[in-house]
Amino acid sequence: MNYAIIGTGAIGGFYGGKLAQAGREVHFLFHSEYEAAVAQGLRVDSVDGDFSIRPVRAYRDTHDMPACDVILVALKTTVNDRLPELLAPILRPGSLVVLIQNGLGIEADLADRLPAHVGVAGGMGFICSNRIGPAHIHHLDYGRLTVGLYRGDETKCRTFLDELADAGVETVWAPDLAEARWRKLVWNIPYNGLSVVLDTTTEALMAHPSSRALVRSLMIEVQHGAAACGITIPDTFIDEMLAMTDRMRPYKPSMRLDYDHRRPMEIEAIYSRPVREARTRGVELPRIETLERQLRFIEKKYLP
Amino acid sequence: MNYAIIGTGAIGGFYGGKLAQAGREVHFLFHSEYEAAVAQGLRVDSVDGDFSIRPVRAYRDTHDMPACDVILVALKTTVNDRLPELLAPILRPGSLVVLIQNGLGIEADLADRLPAHVGVAGGMGFICSNRIGPAHIHHLDYGRLTVGLYRGDETKCRTFLDELADAGVETVWAPDLAEARWRKLVWNIPYNGLSVVLDTTTEALMAHPSSRALVRSLMIEVQHGAAACGITIPDTFIDEMLAMTDRMRPYKPSMRLDYDHRRPMEIEAIYSRPVREARTRGVELPRIETLERQLRFIEKKYLP
Numbered sequence: 001m002n003y004a005i006i007g008t009g010a011i012g013g014f015y016g017g018k019l020a021q022a023g024r025e026v027h028f029l030f031h032s033e034y035e036a037a038v039a040q041g042l043r044v045d046s047v048d049g050d051f052s053i054r055p056v057r058a059y060r061d062t063h064d065m066p067a068c069d070v071i072l073v074a075l076k077t078t079v080n081d082r083l084p085e086l087l088a089p090i091l092r093p094g095s096l097v098v099l100i101q102n103g104l105g106i107e108a109d110l111a112d113r114l115p116a117h118v119g120v121a122g123g124m125g126f127i128c129s130n131r132i133g134p135a136h137i138h139h140l141d142y143g144r145l146t147v148g149l150y151r152g153d154e155t156k157c158r159t160f161l162d163e164l165a166d167a168g169v170e171t172v173w174a175p176d177l178a179e180a181r182w183r184k185l186v187w188n189i190p191y192n193g194l195s196v197v198l199d200t201t202t203e204a205l206m207a208h209p210s211s212r213a214l215v216r217s218l219m220i221e222v223q224h225g226a227a228a229c230g231i232t233i234p235d236t237f238i239d240e241m242l243a244m245t246d247r248m249r250p251y252k253p254s255m256r257l258d259y260d261h262r263r264p265m266e267i268e269a270i271y272s273r274p275v276r277e278a279r280t281r282g283v284e285l286p287r288i289e290t291l292e293r294q295l296r297f298i299e300k301k302y303l304p
Numbered sequence: 305m306n307y308a309i310i311g312t313g314a315i316g317g318f319y320g321g322k323l324a325q326a327g328r329e330v331h332f333l334f335h336s337e338y339e340a341a342v343a344q345g346l347r348v349d350s351v352d353g354d355f356s357i358r359p360v361r362a363y364r365d366t367h368d369m370p371a372c373d374v375i376l377v378a379l380k381t382t383v384n385d386r387l388p389e390l391l392a393p394i395l396r397p398g399s400l401v402v403l404i405q406n407g408l409g410i411e412a413d414l415a416d417r418l419p420a421h422v423g424v425a426g427g428m429g430f431i432c433s434n435r436i437g438p439a440h441i442h443h444l445d446y447g448r449l450t451v452g453l454y455r456g457d458e459t460k461c462r463t464f465l466d467e468l469a470d471a472g473v474e475t476v477w478a479p480d481l482a483e484a485r486w487r488k489l490v491w492n493i494p495y496n497g498l499s500v501v502l503d504t505t506t507e508a509l510m511a512h513p514s515s516r517a518l519v520r521s522l523m524i525e526v527q528h529g530a531a532a533c534g535i536t537i538p539d540t541f542i543d544e545m546l547a548m549t550d551r552m553r554p555y556k557p558s559m560r561l562d563y564d565h566r567r568p569m570e571i572e573a574i575y576s577r578p579v580r581e582a583r584t585r586g587v588e589l590p591r592i593e594t595l596e597r598q599l600r601f602i603e604k605k606y607l608p
Contacts, residue, residue: 197501198601210600217590217597286521286590293521296514297502 001069001159004090005029006062008042010129011100012074013137015145015169017044020053022167027057027065034060036134045132046139048168056135067092070160072123074100076258077269084113093117096156098147100125102188102254103269104181104277107150119152122177124184128251144170148177182226183233187241188270190218192255193291196265196298203250206242214287216242221285225274228283255295262302267295305463308372308394309333312346314433315404316378317441319449319473321348324357326471331361331369338364340438349436350443352472360439371396374464376427378404380562381573388417397421400460402451404429406492406558407573408485408581411454423456426481428488432555448474452481486530487537491545492574494522496559497595500569500602507554510546518591520546525589529578532587566606571599
């Protein structure tokens with residue numbers, strides 16, 4: 001199988017880099033960092049051992065790339081409208097597109113706009129990884145990738161996971177993608193939004209009783225939203241997420257980094273879509289909706 | 305009747321100043337501005353005509369003040385714990401204490417801690433007034449005072465309102481104090497909290513669809529909270545509050561001013577108490593509670 005990495009940043013660069021390092025044929029799409037990638041390769045400083053992919057199969061346009069069996073999309077969901085056009089040149093019958101992105105409903109939206117023979121899966125990375133320079137990534141901790149199939153050939157999807165595991169990445173097969181997506185929201189919804197609205201870190205949110213109570217209330221609303229969609233998230237999972245965050249080093253969630261760099265925030269995929277999915281089934285998520293509206297107001301201030 | 309003004313700031317200075325200007329005996333409690341008040345009197349620059357009270361009956365300790373018939377309290381609710389001690393020297397049998405303050409349940413809390421012969425009322429000022437210097441107030445617009453009795457002699461309370469009306473202040477008698485307090489919260493809850501959390505003005509909150517929708521949702525929650533307490537606030541009142549705010553000049557609510565000056569915010573009286581009153585009756589106010597918890601987190605950042 002050959003691979004395409006659409007968006008070679010902290011996430012795409014890490015997983016694609018691991019596959020390439022293990023000898024797989026991996027084609028990387030770069031944007032502004034293309035020249036640096038050609039000149040110095042893709043560098044990954046990792047807690048598990050530093051490595052470089054040099055030369056790297058680098059491109060700045062998907063029209064120059066070959067068709068691929070597995071396409072990992074690691075762009076922000078804020079550009080997903082452009083994905084069908086971007087992916088068209090590298091699709092072949094039976095290609096599998098894996099969205100390593102945040103939020104809900106993104107696989108359904110993309111699948112509706114791709115040819116029926118193209119498979120679509122969702123990937124959720126549990127990883128601390130930053131871009132520290134052009135084509136240069138710092139992998140600080142964790143790395144697990146959870147993948148669930150939305151449509152297409154399960155065997156191909158599992159083969160991809162096997163090859164990733166062979167490359168040294170911890171992988172998890174999610175038999176129910178929607179459940180995995182809702183579980184991920186249990187963490188993403190409170191910490192991403194509150195770190196922006198309250199201009200703070202996960203550590204401070206956990207330290208004050210009022211924000212900690214608010215985090216928990218938001219998690220419980222995610223649980224209610226999931227239940228409206230027929231998905232059971234046990235109470236113990238909420239306790240686990242709180243305990244895990246207590247153990248984490250102070251951390252800026254991805255939405256907070258987007259805000260700090262005045263980039264669009266993934267409000268639609270992480271907040272608006274879950275609120276709508278629950279409302280369609282007669283369940284209101286008022287706390288999440290409050291956060292959604294606050295975030296939209298804040299984004300308007302710097303992206304009018 | 306003689307009067308005491310406890311807290312001679314933008315609000316207490318205005319209403320007390322109007323009474324004194326009309327020839328009433330008014331005793332003003334000052335704090336740091338006592339010397340300025342003695343030296344230059346109390347100055348009120350008003351859209352209705354500037355005036356000065358000079359000399360002004362100024363004090364810096366209630367132990368030096370005479371007992372009074374009507375005592376207007378215009379301090380922040382954040383110091384209400386100290387009111388019984390502060391008021392003790394100026395109470396006489398039948399004194400009426402009028403709390404010109406924001407929030408819910410403040411009359412009940414104070415009444416429990418005052419002698420039974422002391423009357424307690426609540427006052428809600430609809431006024432744009434700022435303190436612009438020591439013992440110097442700028443009254444920009446409006447001025448209406450709505451007063452409702454919590455306990456005590458209604459005749460005395462109405463006489464106070466008559467004397468205030470004679471002094472040129474628009475007055476409204478509220479037959480149901482709890483209803484008047486909940487109605488005031490319809491405005492106070494969205495605009496105070498959001499102007500702090502979103503670092504903005506009433507004008508910007510009205511201009512963006514997402515914040516405007518959030519303002520309205522919060523108003524509807526106040527309506528639900530009132531309903532839980534047996535008080536009907538009609539939908540038209542919410543529309544009126546939105547329309548009125550559309551017409552207002554850009555305005556910083558009092559909580560935003562407290563935040564800007566790093567003073568304690570009136571979170572307890574404006575947010576926590578309404579949430580508790582509704583919850584006691586089986587009704588959750590999740591959006592208001594979200595705002596409450598965000599405000600407590602923000603306050604902790606500057607008042608640890």
